[in-house]
Amino acid sequence: MDCLFCRIIAGEIPSTKVYEDENVYAFRDINPQAPVHVLVLPKKHMANILEADGATMAQLTEGIKRVADIEGLSKDGFRIVSNCGRNGCQSVEHLHIHVLGGAKLSEGMA
Numbered sequence: 789m790d791c792l793f794c795r796i797i798a799g800e801i802p803s804t805k806v807y808e809d810e811n812v813y814a815f816r817d818i819n820p821q822a823p824v825h826v827l828v829l830p831k832k833h834m835a836n837i838l839e840a841d842g843a844t845m846a847q848l849t850e851g852i853k854r855v856a857d858i859e860g861l862s863k864d865g866f867r868i869v870s871n872c873g874r875n876g877c878q879s880v881e882h883l884h885i886h887v888l889g890g891a892k893l894s895e896g897m898a
């Protein structure tokens with residue numbers, strides 16, 4: 789298993805867990821870009837959103853909503869981002885959704 793995020797999910801590499809259920813694991817990004825920066829992943833390995841099916845996206849959506857609730861983001865809002873491939877600057881090839889919030893974010897997207 790040479791996927792960094794699979795090793796984090798398996799507990800082989802430590803992480804600061806925010807939320808976990810049967811299908812989803814969420815932990816704090818090591819290099820936060822906002823006061824709250826959490827990564828939400830499917831436990832099943834898939835490289836990026838191109839490999840995800842609808843059931844996986846529904847599970848991730850539920851995980852995102854749980855993280856937003858836990859982190860107190862639901863009232864004032866937050867941003868989700870999923871980088872895909874080279875042009876998207878994806879650096880870890882295990883699908884993950886960035887959840888960013890805790891302050892007013894920049895208006896730019898790219």
Ligand code: DGP
Nearest residue numbers: 803815816817818819871877878879880
């Ligand atoms: P992306 O560039 O979209 O593939 O995002 C990968 C994110 O993963 C990046 O924001 C930094 C984060 N990251 C990389 N390695 C680790 C790690 O070992 N632990 C944690 N908590 N985050 C990591």
